[in-house]
Amino acid sequence: MLSVLDLFRIGIGPSSSHTVGPIRIGARFLADLSHASLLGKVDRIEAELQGSLALTGVGHGTPKAVMLGLLNLDPETLDPEDADRRVGELEGARVLTLPDGRQIGFDPSTDIRFAYDVIPKLHPNGIRLRAFGGQGELLADSTWYSTGGGFIASHRQLERPAPSDIVPGGLEARFPFYSAADLLAVCEREQLHVDAVIMANEAAKRTPAETDAALDRIAGVMMACIDRGLSRTGILPGGLKVRRRAPEIWQKLRDAPPSNEREQLFDWLNVYAMAVNEENAAGGQVVTAPTNGAAGIIPAVIRYYCWDAEDRETRIRRFLLTAGGIGLLYKQRASISGAEMGCQGEVGVACSMAAGGLAAVWGGTPQQVANAAEIAMEHNLGLTCDPVGGLVQIPCIERNAIGAVKAANAARLALHSLEQTKVTLDQVIETMRQTGIDMSSKYKETSQGGLAVNVVEC
Incomplete structure (x- = not known):
């Protein structure tokens, strides 16, 4: 079972699915690259917004959220004013500082794409993130979904959920209930x-x-x-x-x-x-x-x-x-x-x-x-x-x-x-x-x- 604290998440507006979720997805993508020992090889990152995240992404602040995630910020602890400042610096310098301290080029106007024609079958809030090496080789390619309320899921989790794909954290409740x-x-x-x-x-x-x-x-x-x-x-x-x-x-x-x-x-x-x-x-x-x-x-x-x-x-x-x-x-x-x-x-x-x-x-x-x-x-x-x-x-x-x-x-x-x-x-x-x-x-x-x-x- 989920915890009630999973429902009450502290974050920033204007949308939990379009803002809080994408921030968490961006940070998770960086964490996955680090765990796979790929972060040090990354030379470019590209984000593709799909479905509702593309169609209402601009008004809902989704590009900003993607940048905040790639800046490795946590929606629960970030300061909104500091977040705006860091996004402004990223948009101006077009340089992204990775968690390992390296800097890579990142132009939000081209590296965040709106796939208006792509409506994901598994969930309408899709984000595809790709990382490339110095020679243009593809290092990582993963699709994530922002499933509402700040919750996120990988494509594997929604397509064929297996025990190894489930994110730990569910409660072994004393009084489990499912209805x-x-x-x-x-x-x-x-x-x-x-x-x-x-x-x-x-x-x-x-x-x-x-x-x-x-x-x-x-x-x-x-x-x-x-x-x-x-x-x-x-x-x-x-x-x-x-x-x-x-x-x-x-x-x-x-x-x-x-x-x-x-x-x-x-x-x-x-x-x-x-x-x-x-x-x-x-x-x-x-x-x-x-x-x-x-x-x-x-x-x-x-x-x-x-x-x-x-x-x-x-x-x-x-x-x-x-x-x-x-x-x-x-x-x-x-x-x-x-x-x-x-x-x-x-x-x-x-x-x-x-x-x-x-x-x-x-x-x-x-x-x-x-x-x-x-x-x-x-x-x-x-x-x-x-x-x-x-x-x-x-x-x-x-x-x-x-x-x-x-x-x-x-x-x-x-x-x-x-x-x-x-x-x-x-x-x-x-x-x-x-x-x-x-x-x-x-x-x-x-x-x-x-x-x-x-x-x-x-």
Whole structure:
């Protein structure tokens, strides 16, 4: 089983699949060259972006991500401003410094190619990396896939997964589960809440104190992202001239609080979610939750319902563990990639995770948690991913705001009943998977349909 911490990755915007994943792929390619004793022979490296990474790569910052990976940076620890500086130096000097200290020529305008006509069969987010020696001989040629949420896989792993190809790191969980039905059965048998089951499983990889510290760090990065988004004004990069709106809404809320609780609920959730996704669109530091494009929903719900509570740490840890457990079901049984599932696999999954996490914080039973997650996804089914201009701005920023409000409502609805809903969480996950498979590629992060072709980019 995966760890919930695999779902909550710290990285930079605007896209986990187009940014965080390619950074990790570039660094892994260098590591593989080093392990094969080939790094010292490399004279040139070429990257080919395929599928969605080519079609929306420019707007999603994929060329920059490839450069950051080849600069051997880690998305979890890099500083966004330093990263921009190093990319600028690489573009200007056209010289790449390898991990062994040698420098080779690298011109991003020619050595990063966009294969718009290549749609990989195994996954729509493909990157082919090749390394050449001093005489032009091919030293290495490998294809990788960015599978959503910062996860990556080699071609071998997806084509014919064998034990030797699986990347170590999975949990030998105390309470393994591969469906929501399994998870609920464990909760019933052990008389545990969902977060306790997940915490017990995480103990296979680290101590409870270490897991708590990691969850606290994730929450801290999420809240810091909200704070930055509430204070930074201006126009978002990319050419659409989208203005940051969160600071203005935030100021209005502080100066003249709304007259009733319903307005407060909507406005606060809206502004927190938008703050995160405006930061994401600007390439700032965010937490995949479970992706960058849907990064604002979980932080917004946490900020409004947990951050000011006396038992804040306990609430947030329970929220993240529960939400993470739900996210694992989607990752393992379907996908969290917009290029595979459309936005139902990003905003829809984030909304489902947040609804389940909030239901747990409100004292819901495991069944009510599953009901909340099911309700939230049921009303996100079919959600397309059609970013205007290939940018994670329209409709992505507002979509996170809507998703945060929808998550809270789903949690409330779930707490009004004790029995299993007519539609189970497993059934809605499978329905999302089937819908994603049937959905036209025009509506799955290619900017070839929907709003992307009906909205003038100016």
